[in-house]
Amino acid sequence: MRRYALEGVHVLDFSWVGVGPITTKYLGDNGADVIRVESLARPDVLRLAPPWKDAQPGIDRSQFFASYNTSKRSIALDLSKPKARALVLKLLPWADIVAESFTPKALRKWELDYEHLRALKPDLIMLSTCMQGQTGPNALYPGYGQLMAALSGFYHISGYSPGEPPCPPYGAYSDFIAPRFSACALLAALDYRRRTGRGQYIDMSQYEAALHNLAPALIDYFAAGRVAGPQGNRSERYAPHGAYRCADLDGQERWLALAVANDEEWGAMLAALENPPATERFATMERRMHNRAALDEFVGALVRERDADALAATLQAAGVSAYPVQNCVDIHRDDNLEAFGFWHWLDHKVMGPSPYDGLAHRLSRTPGELRSPAPALGQHNDEVLGGLLGLDAAEIARLKEERVIF
């Protein structure tokens, strides 16, 4: 019986930044041997982005990079050199999956695109992920997930009201939608190959994947011409529904997120708050919906002096859905994330112990885990080129001298 779900699966990973590495991290954390092929001439931009160990930048000091590259090995090549590409081709027979996230042009130029690789390894599974897909007029669109989150509609539905500027989600939001789709794509393709012997090519557009998280609004527009817009925390389903300010804690503001789905929960909420006098205006869901502004004021006054954590526990005990609005310090002290084992400290070669987010799921029989911290750039050059390809020390030294490897 295997220890990890994907033991024995080999992945050659040319991808970089967000979607590609996050996808292959799913594989690595579940036992696949993932070798990241990196370049010093064109390092992964996440290696250059904060947070850094001791807030000091450095190619091996970024936790941004580290978080998405656990359980992988790293070799550093200069792919613009033919000798480096020859090394890659030597590794190809070993690989079940090749992942890459260059713009569509780059790999063709280097003859590392699917057509070339398939000629050498017919059952290869290859994932290309880029912003807008491999074909079409905007295939070469450069950009980060931050821009993609705007382009794919998420900025527009984030804000207090249609007349105000958007309040975008933090960061590269679409980078955290697409990887779950591309991981599904690879896993399904992998089992299909096991059954049929046939590999294939997967063209993943981060744009197209992200739009699945907006599907109801898109269907609505096509069918009825309605353009979904920002509506603050207003819901057509729940009332009250929103974030309500509680008592400050250590000089920091605290808010409670609360959603009441029906009259039973509303009654439970009032009971848990010692039955404050509530007017008939709020007695039914329909009335609460009609009197939203007054309702928000009423609830706001009820919770304003309360401790958000204690109140959330009280309300949940009464069957009401509530939780403090947590910042990124709070989530590291959260009892529930702790009980699930979400956070990990791993001892990185250069950074020492540093904080990683873990897996949001657990498998009972073959649980994945962060098997190793992120690799330093080229940390496994010798191991991969020597061990896997059988190059001797002199050859490796020569490649270093010729700056084929770093």
Add this chain to the structure above:
Amino acid sequence: MGSELLSGFRMLDFADEKGALCGKIFADLGADVIKVEPPQGCPTRRIPPFLDDLPDADRGLYFIAYQAGKRSVTLNLGSPDGRALLEDLVRKSDFLLESFPVGYMDSLGLGYERLAELNQRLIYASITPFGDKGPGKDYKAYDIVSWASGGPMFMMGEAGKPPLEMSLPQAGLHAGAEAAVASLLAHYPREIEGRGQRVVVDMQACVAWTLMNEQAMPIMHGDYIRRSGVYYTATGTRRKVVYTCKDGYISTLLAGGPGVGAISMKAMVAWMKERGAAADWMIGKDWASWAPGILMEATDTDRQEIADLEERVERFFSPMTKREIYTEGLKRRILLAPVATAADIADDEQLKARNYFVRVEHDTLGRTLTMPGAFAKFSLTPVGPELRAPRLGEHNGEVWGKLLGIDGARLGRLRAIGAI
């Protein structure tokens, strides 16, 4: 016809909006996904808004979007006959997905251990709001509560105003997609070894997983991000990421840095210079080493430059439309994007060129609806929605009759006693 990728595999889908996307992904991949609904229908049928604003069990846009391609049976889990039927169905299934309160399925004798005795190949995934072990294991999490608990909400909105959720709830979609990944991770060894397993998905963790680099910022750089509207503040310097234009907004990150950043800044400045909108200091600037507030902390000079640059770009964009700016940005390889609405997306030339949207016949509604298509393009086994979401119990006959071989008389009896 469906994709060949998961053809022949069957999922029993009990999930509500904490997991509907999981079964949708499986259906897109070609699996036979059977939505097992209570007699009054899955709660996701009642999620507004509705098509043409007509509330109806088959018109909810969420339901139409995320239950597409599934079959529907009705089953009363409260009845012993209903549970017996489910056991028969489990013997013929490969995956099960549920998002009931923790322990509910166990209390009905339908927990993983029991069902694995009937079918050791079964992969049984449970989506939980706060995990299955912690103090919050019995907590309820409607979407906004998950969004708050996991961290993103705190950072969305303006200082002095409440934290925000996106106006299309997202937490359940992340949990559903995570359940799909986890179930497929379990699928690979199951097909080799013949044994399934239990999958537990933690929705709060699924949301925290989207925090990008911010999860570690407070620990490593000492502070956490506060709401700041249209500004990005990761390193303590405010950087504007949304600019007003003639008919809406443009998002851009005015930062250089190695590679595309510097190329983009250079192109942006060249465009502004052509129109007399660039300042002298911007022309010939070494953009490769200029990314204050993004890749590096800002100096006082940086701050002056940021203020000047952002103000000039705001003025530069204001008379142009989103489309003009995006078109020019694409041509010049500038890192920018329109703050697109559903209308912009529907009209996008790239999506059209790739035939992204698909038309799915909805005979139940007397019309054909346009929906997002394949989440990825597979060269050999294309995926994507082909069939509409089912009517309540539409496939009772197919599933109970054909698949389980229950004859008409017994089906009638089961209906009469309220089992189905």
